[in-house]
Amino acid sequence: MSILDSVLKHRTIRKYKSDDIPENILSKVLEAAARGATTGNMQLYSIIITKDADKRQALAPLHFNQPMVAQAPVILTFCADLNRFHKWCAQRQSEKAYDNFMWFCNGMIDATIAAQNAVVAAESFGLGTVYLGTTTYTADKIIDFFNLPEGVVPVTTVVLGYPDETPPLTDRLPIEAVVHHETYKDYNPKAIDDLYEAKEKLQQTKELIAENEVENLAQVFVQKRYKKTDNIHFSKVYLDVIKKQGFMNQ
């Protein structure tokens, strides 16, 4: 299968077999992660591997008990990491210059590029993956769990394992919804209706609306999945984490 075919066939996998991932495959996945572009080749990220079954059980509540955390054999937690670089600087008569918001963002971007390279490599070996967005929600607890020092903030988590389901390709908006030519073309009401029409007409959308007892798909998101009060709460928690981990010295 070509690279492109593999990337275009990406599916989120939520059910995993308990089969282990051979060491040589996992090490290639990690090597791919480390080959991704990084800010100034500074490698501003760390990857924490959780394989131990008891540790995965203990980690699951930090991801709102999503079952794949205990089920899949490998969990990779990707963190923005300036700790390593700052320690090196300190040993080389150089000041601590990256303890500010810009470098948290650079670390977040580096960590995400590494994560996506791991996903692409893993899928090329027939492994399934899912990103856990809960990582930023519970970053304070994940810091305690992994004993993360100053300069390290969890950004995202990738679950790896052999799929125990074969879900269909997820729907996406038409490509013109996300691509702009030469300048940003803002969306008028008709454009929004057109771009969301196919998604809103899906059978699964109708089922979701019925299950959630709301009027439309947007309300599933706003009233049920990601509520404003929760979003505000988790924003405060994550900003506090970024500050506590030493990224707001400016």
Add this chain to the structure above:
Amino acid sequence: MSILDSVLKHRTIRKYKSDDIPENILSKVLEAAARGATTGNMQLYSIIITKDADKRQALAPLHFNQPMVAQAPVILTFCADLNRFHKWCAQRQSEKAYDNFMWFCNGMIDATIAAQNAVVAAESFGLGTVYLGTTTYTADKIIDFFNLPEGVVPVTTVVLGYPDETPPLTDRLPIEAVVHHETYKDYNPKAIDDLYEAKEKLQQTKELIAENEVENLAQVFVQKRYKKTDNIHFSKVYLDVIKKQGFMNQ
């Protein structure tokens, strides 16, 4: 070439031929970007394509006049984008719930996953790529340049084109520098010395130190490339941008 081989052979390309990218190849690269995982399948990003030669010339100063911006045929600016989703919510009797810091982070992660998928797909077609970290530094000016509305913040930029150089593979720290097993293993002074030893011994490192007239490689970063005063300045600019674009309502 297998996916893994391609990912493991990633190189940053800084010199490009002026050859255009065929439309069918560019559209596959964009399709790959849009196939990446996104938060709740909400697709919280936009991609702005700059192909027009005059526009690329005008964009170059916003990337500190790095020559590849005017030289390469295609520049992709990846933005965190909640504008589209909020407009859809407004048309579907749903409140604006994602105008806070957590959703800026979700947008930044979505945009970066899309960017890395574009990079992986582009390289599979023999295209060269480079990320421009300057995107966050000049986000305020990029917003004016592309006329970005509230809810949209530039995150990163990918240059695409046919390589006019064949640089060697960039060095990386040993894999154990970035990988931790079960818990975060902090770095003692000996570990730092060991992990950075190979990098510090490279011929190119010695040349960099001589050129920059400093004592060691860490000082090249801290005293020359990314200075603390600049970092603090750009942190403030980017935080102001995030606020101005409507992501700090909490």
